[in-house]
Amino acid sequence: MQTLRYIELANTLKQRNAADFPASMRINLVTNFTDTTLQKLLVGVCLESNIYPQLYCVPYKQYNFFLHNKDSQLHSNSADITFIFFDINHYITSAFSEDISHFSEIIERVQEFCQIQNGPVVFCTLAWPYMGPFGNLFNQSHFYSQVQEYNAQLHKLAQQQKNLFIFDINRLLHFFGERNARDYRGLYAFDMPFTNDFLLYVANEWLPYIYALAGKTKKCIVVDLDNTLWGGIVGEVGLNGIALGPEYPGVAFQNFQRALLECYNRGMILAINSRNNMTDVDEVFERHPYMILKKEHFAATKINWNDKAQNLIEIANELNIGMDSLVFFDDDPVNRELVKSRLPDVIVPHFTISPEEYIQTLFSLNIFSQFRLTEEDKSKGKMYAAELTRKNIISTAKSPAEYMAQLAISMQIRCNSRDQLERLAQLTNKTNQFNLTTRRYAETAVEGFMKEGLVYGGTVKDKFGDYGLTIMAIVEIKDKIAAVDSFLMSCRVMGREIEKTFLDYIIRDLHAKGVERITAKYIPTAKNIPAKDFYASMDFKIIQSNEEAVDYELTADEYLNNHETAGTQIELIINN
Amino acid sequence: MEKLKTVFAAVLGMSVENIHDDLSPDNCPAWDSLNAIILITEIEKAFGVKFTFDEAMAVKNFGDATKLVESKGGKSHE
Incomplete structure (x- = not known):
């Protein structure tokens, strides 16, 4: 009765209000079958996880046109995430089974689509045909080899296309069993090739991608x-x-x-x-x-x-x-x-x-999904464990200054460094607490900022180890006015005044680049209270303030007059 | 047929009290062709029965669905 519960939940969507949810997500769904049940289940699992879904589904059988047509709603609704799920339908004829060139056509379409999309595109592999006229010589089945080839090409494409993520439907089918996943009556009568139970499973396995986007990763x-x-x-x-x-x-x-x-x-x-x-x-x-x-x-x-x-x-x-x-x-x-x-x-x-x-x-908790697993991520367990040793220093140090001195913190700052793109984008997506505007960006978007403005990244170290790239800021400049679009810092390095040193450097750097005024914004969320008074503590003045945001401004000259030196114990290494 | 009412209510997004024998696609806009498919598969699962295509298509209202489920051995007191 599980599926029924989610369908019931999905039916309440109309009575709900996006504003009542901590997160909302614009989701594109592209399939080549009747996906009503999948839609409902996806809405159901999102609602259950306190995520308000705004689902856009491509009209039945029009995936090719919609993927290709840049004016279509699929392109223009700037979705946070797109799920593409094609079934080869090898039991009956489909575009895939009728024409070999459809495979390469689809791969091309998806590539084009990914290049335009800012958000991640999750693409399901094709299910391997289980039965066929070749029996034990399944290798000779045209379908079988075609599907293998297509899936291999998808994997290759995902290596080039940073926002394309492969969802292996065969891994799921392996777990679920094809005979439990296929609905033949559904396939022939309604073009619904999968059982509701399987589709619920698919929706649940997609959810971690949405979690990762919503910053709901388990740590x-x-x-x-x-x-x-x-x-x-x-x-x-x-x-x-x-x-x-x-x-x-x-x-x-x-x-x-x-x-x-x-x-x-x-x-x-x-x-x-x-x-x-x-x-x-x-x-x-x-x-x-x-x-x-x-x-x-x-x-x-x-x-x-x-x-x-x-x-x-x-x-x-x-x-x-x-x-x-x-x-x-x-x-x-x-x-x-x-x-x-x-x-x-x-x-x-x-x-x-x-x-x-x-x-x-x-x-089976399905808590491990992330869009990227960087080297820094992999050492996180170790870094947090080392933090316990640092804590012991705090308890022995006589003052915060002594603590900072004992830690021997150093920070390397780089600006518009493209080899940091992956981590920078990840930081915008994962940082919730010390995040002034909580704007989430894909790598392509961060790269866009680098072309037009300045993206600063700080790599922090102390005598116990390397925290990696843990603080960043995005600044846009127009007519001697710099606007801080984003300023955020990983919670790993909170409580060390790193944010102050970092912003101090940025202010000086902007001043050197001819900037006269700096504007910044604090957008409150349920989680970013630690960042609330940050700009005020850096002598920014409040320009206007309401429930949605606080706008700040700083005159660079004034700041420099009042702060002759950075006045922190953090060693700075500048690397532009 | 409380269990059957529960399935209809969940799929059609209405409350159980509003499900009666005469409920049909004619008087219930939520009962469209796509929800009809979900109804069939969810009823089958709930009662552990299987309908032929023709049987399922012959269901014109909730009363018909009750009779069909009972004829397949689905327990009416559930």
Whole structure:
């Protein structure tokens, strides 16, 4: 009855108001079949995730014309994201099955379309034909090889076309089973080739792309210890009594730890939230021969007898990430319910105590999608864990200045550097807290700003490691007036006055370029309160202020008169 | 046939109380040809039954749907 629930939800769209949602998304849908059910399911899953969808669907069978025609609504409605899903329909004749050249025609159309679109285009591969007249000689089937070739070309195209993302429908069919996914009566009678259940699955798998765009990416997996990382309760059975090692069930727990380590290595932050005695836990981490995860993999640890919801709040605060970035993995249903009711933004998966199912439970959460995985992303787990060491310095340093001095922060600033495009665009899409205008941009858009204006990027380092490119600003200049379109900083480097040093540099640089006045804007969101008073703290004057935005202005000369030197302890390396 | 009413209500975006035997595409604008397809597949799933194309096309109102589901062994008290 799952699909019915989403269809019902989709039917409420008309009574809803985009303004009541924290995020809205303009979505293009292009298919070559009757996609009414898919539309409804997509709307349903978006609404359930608190995203207001504005869906535009290409009229039935007109995909070719709409992709090609630059005046069509498909092009002109500047969608945030486009999903393209073609079914080859090898059971009946379709444009794909009738004419080989249709494959290359479509690939060309999609390429043209991607080049014009600012937002990402998610393109589904073609499903492999399962049956055919060639039986075991399926390789000789014209369709089979054609589909293989087409899918290979798509992958190739995605390497060139930065905003094209391949969605592998065969991976999904493999999981779902073609016989459960195909609806033959639907195919012949209504041109609806897939079952509603499969389409719900597709919609759910598309959702993470939308999450990534809406900045709703999950960043941190918080785990319990007893019966989660190992079997049994260490406080009761002791170091040697817990299940962890080569035999079942210990092997399943061990493998779950391996999976978490893989998550860590691709950039997930790990944290512990457990009711336990610290000494028992330390003993396991230090002495158990089969522990895969080490203490140093965790960026925050709450091992105490406090309420687990409170612990999660503290973890989020310590790591400087939102509650909605957390996933909480705990075997105890009571703790799960407590967290779910108190912290509805945290993802709390349900599972039974069968450790062999833990990995599937984790991976089926579908929380791992991102448009890009940069090298910086991959080391994020490590960087956050190193932050714990930095925190220890704060507690020993006598003053903030001493802390800053001990950290030995340096920042390298580059302007209009095209090799930073990928990361710059990603920063605009992922940064929520210290983000003055929260404007999301694709790489092509950032590149556009570089052509017309100035895009500054700052790479930050301290003695514990490299934070990477974590602060940026986009400035447009017209007639000696510079307008700051975007100014944002990753939460990783918050609390170090890096933003002040960075803006100070930009003001001086703009002044040197002949700019007289600088205008800037703060657009409040639910999340960017930390950035609220930033411009005021830099002596910008409020020009006008209402609920939607605060406009600021600064006279460059005046600023320079009042601030002779940058006055921070951050070493600047300028690299234009 | 409460369960059947629930399916109709969800697909057509109306409340269960407004579903009656005479409900049909003629008096219910939401019951268009596309929703009709969703209705067929969702009813089949809900009751674990399968209709032939002709059977499904012969349904002209909610009363017909109830009779069809019952004739397929769908339990009317559900």
